[in-house]
Amino acid sequence: MTAFINFFKIGLLPVCVSLAILTASASLVSCSKDDELEIQNDFPFEVNVMPVPKDVTKGQKVEIRITIQRKVNYSNTQYYLRYFQFDGTGTLQYYDEPPYQPNDLYQLPTEQFRLYYTSTSAVSQSFDVWISDSFGNEKQVSFQFNSAN
Structure with missing residues (x-):
């Protein structure tokens, strides 16, 4: 206890307070823009x-x-689908909903689903499906069916 009282008598308290403030200032200044907290807003999938069958x-x-x-x-990620058919003709639809229009964007309600492609031509058919998310990530899946006469 006497050492604590002597501490005040000597006048070292202002020096210690100054050192504490200087240390706190240095640690705050050392946080630059490069050290900012990164918030992830890119969620790859x-x-x-x-x-699928090879022939149709x-x-x-x-x-x-x-x-x-x-x-x-x-939990807030939204997924979307669009497709483009470049060989043959056919329709692509989600379950029993109306067929998709090429290059239109459709929101997907679930992450596991079924699409139904119906061939409307007697030649080989090819189309691509793009699935994207609300963060701009996109994956392409290509389908090709040979004509089975």
């Missing part, structure tokens, strides 16, 4: 597709099972 006949409906696998589980 993968698209898995179950195997005109009028045949092919089921395409797709699963979006996230690397990080962020």
